[in-house]
Amino acid sequence: MTTLRTPGPTIGVVGGGQLGRMLAEAAAPLGVEVLVLDPTPDCPASPVARDQIVAAFDDEAAIHDLATRADVLTFEIELADQNVLDRVSEETGTPVHPDPATLETIHDKLVQKRELEAAGIPVPPFRAVEDADDIRAAIDDYGAPVMLKARTGGYDGRGNVPVESKADAEDALESVAGPAMVESFVDFEREVSVIAVKGDDEVATFPIGENIHEDEILRETVVPARSSEAVTERAHAVARDVLDVMDGRGVYGIELFETIEGEILLNEIAPRPHNSGHWTIEGAQTSQFEQHVRAVLGWPLGSTxxxxxxxxxxxxxxxxxxxPAQLSDIDDILETPAASLHWYGKRDARPLRKLGHVTLSAADEDAAVEDLLETARELESAVTFRS
Amino acid sequence: MTTLRTPGPTIGVVGGGQLGRMLAEAAAPLGVEVLVLDPTPDCPASPVARDQIVAAFDDEAAIHDLATRADVLTFEIELADQNVLDRVSEETGTPVHPDPATLETIHDKLVQKRELEAAGIPVPPFRAVEDADDIRAAIDDYGAPVMLKARTGGYDGRGNVPVESKADAEDALESVAGPAMVESFVDFEREVSVIAVKGDDEVATFPIGENIHEDEILRETVVPARSSEAVTERAHAVARDVLDVMDGRGVYGIELFETIEGEILLNEIAPRPHNSGHWTIEGAQTSQFEQHVRAVLGWPLGSTxxxxxxxxxxxxxxxxxxxPAQLSDIDDILETPAASLHWYGKRDARPLRKLGHVTLSAADEDAAVEDLLETARELESAVTFRS
Known part of the structure; x- marks a missing residue:
């Protein structure tokens, strides 16, 4: 049976951005303490966490220190180094969840796709890219356009380059500048995601969200997604199959394409709480962040x-x-019933940097998500980033 | 128009117990920072707050320090000293909300009752007690039993002594040991409370809660209270009248008696978030703690x-x-959908000390609160305070 003491169990988190901050916010009511490791002094998670270790994400001595002060280690960024985490865990006896091996699988998009395909997960047709010929061959096989992707390091669409014709192959490859893969371009009806949780001997999935991207950066998530019941069920089934492939406990953000034909194809996986799951803080019985806390501690999962x-x-x-980051004219958000403001405490605003989010929950169960989406967009466009 | 910067506005809180902790938890998503002042090193609020100043509640130099580091001061305990707060505010220019004068009014239950009665708030018949004769006179006037109350320092029923007969008057007065008052014993149908918020130029009240006490300590709050519509309206009207009497922005916990005849009488006021408002964290659109943050900053209030x-x-x-505080067998709580565990991070358990709470929200709007109450009691009785 689970027991709480004071001080409560401590989770050491590699990374202290907004995901670490919201993890600390979710841990606090449970009496669970959070320590973060992040190279930026006074990182977003810092004021909410018990303490911050200021160090690089792969600083082995610092991660060793984190591990000795924590009951379990986790990470909120894919930049965490698998080998370092494995060694530190071995030396200190502090477990790491999810399993660092998961990071390696996910870190390289080609390895990720191969493993998932081998496990029977539906993925868009893809192939490795050694030179421009491989891109041209992909265009022959899949038809143009195709999507060229950097195998490592990309996020928020960075490192993804659509290739419209064979003539563009060389330039596209040069722009990616590193190991690459190419995928068939998916003609999707919508992008959806499932936030899935692997617990000690149980799994859970949240209702699927519909994700609206612009310039490959997530703008809005709408829950429930406007998908048919059959598609929704299929998305959950794929998410559960993905969890079978993943090692170690924790929350996974599973991004999917719903094709024009109503098929579900896997897009990408993040082995951590995901931007498209932020709605769970107000919208679900248990948030993705509380689920991650419960999962990594081996506690029972909550209701989704x-x-x-x-x-x-x-x-x-x-x-x-x-x-300097500054958000003005937030009054409309504060005055809208059921709108919740989240500000991440980042010092500086940069173009398209994620600085916060707003969640809008319906007053009643039958509310149309179209109306909510319209209101959310009005609230988002009412704020300004200067005084 | 309201603007957020990083670091966000900072609230300095005198007191760092569970109320300060939950205030910090509510402030974090808004990008608002919290500093607490509390004499207990590593007090409950400490791991969640930006920082703790370890000092007595009336340590003027330390409160001065708190004020210079904060944009606004507030308090989560009635032990805060009005004169110290006034002087510090004067010296530093940092406002205090609610107004420290409110503390003086509320600190002395006799002064409180006199002011409220003068403002037309319905209160039980009461009188000052100089000696045992006053108690006996009260029994003549109101009938036995009467409730003898210490004028200052009492909470959770401490300092309240029922006097059954004139023969007990001397002993009762001795047990109170200090300035006292006496009230007619209210034959109530139920105890209810209204969490009320005074904003910059607006007020808000939460749905009324029904409070179940045992040994004068709150055990459960049930929302909505099982009162008639007329009584509910009356309770809200009284709460709004109370806010008119109070100076300064913030949340007030207003405890009321609903008499057998369906009248509403004021029992006590706390000029801060209140135990009977903890249900708002999951049960209301905006929690009492977020409302207090908004109110003291002069931000628009949220939906109740x-x-x-x-x-x-x-x-x-x-x-x-x-x-040492330890809570075992929490699995039933963690596994119950819509049950939320709050553990305050207190180092030591003492008999009847408030160490945490559990909130249970219904899955649908028409759920019977009786069923919820039964489940909540089962969850509460399933946990143990030893391994």
Whole structure:
């Protein structure tokens, strides 16, 4: 049986950005303490966490220190180094969840896709890219356009380059500048995601969210997604199959394509709480962050039931160049019933940087998500990033 | 228009117990920072707050330090000293909310009752007590029993002594040991409370809660209270009248008696978030703690709408004597959908000390609060305070 003491169990988190901050916010009511490791002094998670270790994400001595002060280690960024985490865990006896091996699988998009395909997960047709010929061959096989992807280091669409014709192959490859893979371009009806949780001997999935991207950066998540029941069920089934492949406990953000034909194809996996799951803080019985806390501690998972239809909209840095972060005219958000403001405490705004988000939950269960989405967009466009 | 910067506005809180902790938890998503002042090193609020100043509640130099580091001061305990707060505010220019004068009014129960009665708030018949004769006179006037109350320093029923007959007057007065007052004993149908908020130029009241006490300590709050519509309206009207008397922005916990005849009488006021408002964290659109943050900063207040029927049950130290705090067998709570565990991070358990609480929200709007209350009690009785 689970027991709480004071001080409660301590989770050491590699990374102290907004995900670490919201993890600390979710841990606090449970009496669970959070320590973060992040190279930026006074990182977003710092004021909410018990303490911050200021160090690089792969600083082995610092991660060793983190591990000795924690009951379990986890990470909120894919930049965490698998080998370092493995060694530190071995030396200190502090477990790491999810398993660092998961990081390696996910870190390289080609390895990720191969493993998932081998496990029977539906993925878009893809192949490794050694030279421009491979891209041209992909265009022959899949038809143009194709999506060229950097195998490592990309996020928020960075490192993804659509290739419209064979003539563009060389330039595209040069722009990616590193190991690459190429995928068939998916003609999707919508992008959806499932936040899935692997617990000690149980799994849970949240209702699927519909994700609206612009310039490959998430703008809004709408829950429930406007998908058919059959598609929704299929998305959950794929998410559960993905969890079978993943090692170690924790929350996974599983991004999917719903094709024009109503098929579900896997897009990408994040082995951590995910931007498209922020709606769960107000919209679900248990948030993705509390689920991650429960999962990594080996506690029973919570209910993933939707409380009411919910829309999340990101507050992205709407600035021409880097400047101190400032959000003005937040009154509309504060005055809208069921709107919840989240500000991440980042010092500087940069173009399209994620600085916060707003969640809007419906007052009643039958509210139309279209209306919520419209209101959320009005709230997002009412704020400004200067005084 | 309201603007957020990083670091956000900072609230300095005198007191760092569970109320300060939950205030810090509510402030974090808004990008608002919290500093607490508390004499207990590593007090409950400490791991969640930006920083703690370890000092006595009336340490003027330390409160001066707190004020210079904060944009606004508030308090989560009535022990804060009005004169110290006034002087510090004068010297530093940092405002204090609610107004420290409110503390003086509330600190002395006789002064409190006189002011409220003068403002037309319905209160039980009461009188000052100079000697045992005053108690006996009260018994003549109101009938036995009467309630003898210490004018200052009492909370959770401490300092309240029922006097059954004139023969007990001397002993009762001795047990109170200090300035006292006496009230007519109210034959109530139920005890209810209204969490009320005074903003910059607006007020808000939460749905009324029904409070179940045992040994004068709150055990459970049930929302909505099982009062008639007329009584509910009357309770809200009285709460708004009370806010008119109070100076300064913030949350007030207003405890009321609903008499057998369906009248509302004021019992006591706390000029701060209140135990009987903890249900708002999950049960209302905006929690009492977020409302206090908004109010003291002069931000617009949030919606007080009930999300679904909710029951809160306290986790009180069920120990024979002081020992390290430990809560075992929490699995039933963690596994119950819509049950939320709050553990305050207190180092030591003492008999009946408030160590945490559990909130249970209904899955649908029409759920019977009786069923919720039964489940909440089962959850509360399943945990143990030893391994």
């Amino acid at each position: 039931t939707l409380r009411s239809p919910t829309v999340m909209t990101n507050l992205l840095g709407d600035v021409g160049e880097e400047r | 709408t009930l999300r679904s029927p909710t029951v809160m049950t306290n986790l009180l130290g069920d120990v024979g004597e002081e020992r």
